[in-house]
Amino acid sequence: MSPLKTQYRVDWLTGQLCDGSKESLYRESINERVRYETCLALILAASVFGMFAITDYYLLGLTREYYLLVTMCIVVVSLCLILAFVIARWGSYSHRLWLHALPLWILATGIILIVPLRPESLSTQVTAVVLATMAFYLLIPNLLRLERLQRNQFLLLHEECDQNHQLLKEITHRKSLEEQLRMVAERDELTGLNSRSHFMKRAKALLQRSRLEKMPFSVFMIDVDHFKSINDTWGHSHGDWVLTKIAEVCAHSLRPTDVIGRFGGEEFVVALPNTGPDDAQAVAERLKMKVAELPLKEEMSELSLSITIGIAIANTEEVDLEALISRADQALYVGKRDGRNRVVMCHEGQG
Ligand SMILES: Nc1nc2c(ncn2[C@@H]2O[C@H](COP(=O)(O)OP(=O)(O)OP(=O)(O)O)[C@@H](O)[C@H]2O)c(=O)[nH]1
Numbered sequence: 001m002s003p004l005k006t007q008y009r010v011d012w013l014t015g016q017l018c019d020g021s022k023e024s025l026y027r028e029s030i031n032e033r034v035r036y037e038t039c040l041a042l043i044l045a046a047s048v049f050g051m052f053a054i055t056d057y058y059l060l061g062l063t064r065e066y067y068l069l070v071t072m073c074i075v076v077v078s079l080c081l082i083l084a085f086v087i088a089r090w091g092s093y094s095h096r097l098w099l100h101a102l103p104l105w106i107l108a109t110g111i112i113l114i115v116p117l118r119p120e121s122l123s124t125q126v127t128a129v130v131l132a133t134m135a136f137y138l139l140i141p142n143l144l145r146l147e148r149l150q151r152n153q154f155l156l157l158h159e160e161c162d163q164n165h166q167l168l169k170e171i172t173h174r175k176s177l178e179e180q181l182r183m184v185a186e187r188d189e190l191t192g193l194n195s196r197s198h199f200m201k202r203a204k205a206l207l208q209r210s211r212l213e214k215m216p217f218s219v220f221m222i223d224v225d226h227f228k229s230i231n232d233t234w235g236h237s238h239g240d241w242v243l244t245k246i247a248e249v250c251a252h253s254l255r256p257t258d259v260i261g262r263f264g265g266e267e268f269v270v271a272l273p274n275t276g277p278d279d280a281q282a283v284a285e286r287l288k289m290k291v292a293e294l295p296l297k298e299e300m301s302e303l304s305l306s307i308t309i310g311i312a313i314a315n316t317e318e319v320d321l322e323a324l325i326s327r328a329d330q331a332l333y334v335g336k337r338d339g340r341n342r343v344v345m346c347h348e349g350q351g
Pocket residue numbers: 190223224225226227228229231235236237238239240243264265266336340
């Protein structure tokens with residue numbers, strides 16, 4: 001039989017789970033309820049026995065037999081209450097099962113002992129024993145069935161919990177995968193800046209908002225000067241390092257509301273909402289200066305790093321980001337043509 005089947009199999013004779021660990025788990029789950037019910041049953045039994053003392057008084061009066069019965073009654077009631085206390089305090093259903101079986105054993109022993117101890121009422125006792133035996137025959141299979149049903153119900157719940165847990169794990173895993181995919185789609189791997197597509201999405205939303213609020217809007221196209229020679233002289237890894245440093249310094253020099261992205265290769269793009277020509281010029285000059293001041297690796301000491309920036313300012317009705325970027329690109333081209341390391345602005349209507 002497969003381990004899974006053994007784990008979930010209920011023994012036909014005992015009504016308990018074949019897998020010990022699952023059985024303990026089940027008992028643990030019903031521990032509190034069983035303890036409460038056993039205590040309640042013992043207290044009820046003690047109360048019923050206590051009431052016998054009253055009925056015996058009406059039947060026998062204050063006779064010797066009555067005192068004997070009352071003494072027995074006190075012993076039984078005390079035993080029931082002590083047992084109820086012990087079970088409530090220490091009667092763990094998963095570890096001290098015998099404590100819970102004790103009341104039944106005492107009852108069974110009592111019934112068996114009545115016969116030799118009270119031979120004068122033999123016929124009544126034989127009837128009682130026969131009835132008790134019949135009751136056991138009727139009760140035990142049903143009790144076993146109940147035990148089995150309860151355990152099956154527990155197993156189903158357990159299985160459902162396991163499945164839910166598994167589902168939750170899968171959902172968390174999928175969410176983290178989605179997050180990773182989103183990061184890959186939205187971030188440029190080398191610089192950590194917005195990817196081109198994500199930049200376009202964010203910049204379009206900003207441009208639209210600026211139009212609605214009738215606020216100025218600028219775009220920068222930034223290109224590293226003579227980057228090919230950096231790669232050729234110090235290798236691609238140094239070229240990559242320069243790109244990350246430029247990205248870092250630009251990102252830190254901009255306002256949180258500005259959006260910067262890597263457009264491809266050694267080209268960056270910036271969208272600046274609420275930024276008119278004067279502010280745009282000042283920001284671009286600052287970026288250019290910061291890049292020129294970047295501390296470089298020792299072996300690159302002879303490199304004079306510079307960037308060229310092309311600026312386009314959106315005209316009052318401009319909604320087309322691509323057109324704006326194209327104008328900034330043309331300004332960049334002019335900057336490159338005129339000697340690089342400069343900021344060139346493409347004014348409204350130009351291009
Ligand atoms: N290290 C590195 N190099 C790149 C990357 N992307 C593009 N490049 C290189 O960047 C160089 C760009 O060269 P060009 O387009 O000729 O421009 P440039 O040398 O910067 O010259 P100007 O722009 O005219 O000043 C090419 O050699 C590309 O291979 C990158 O992610 N890492």
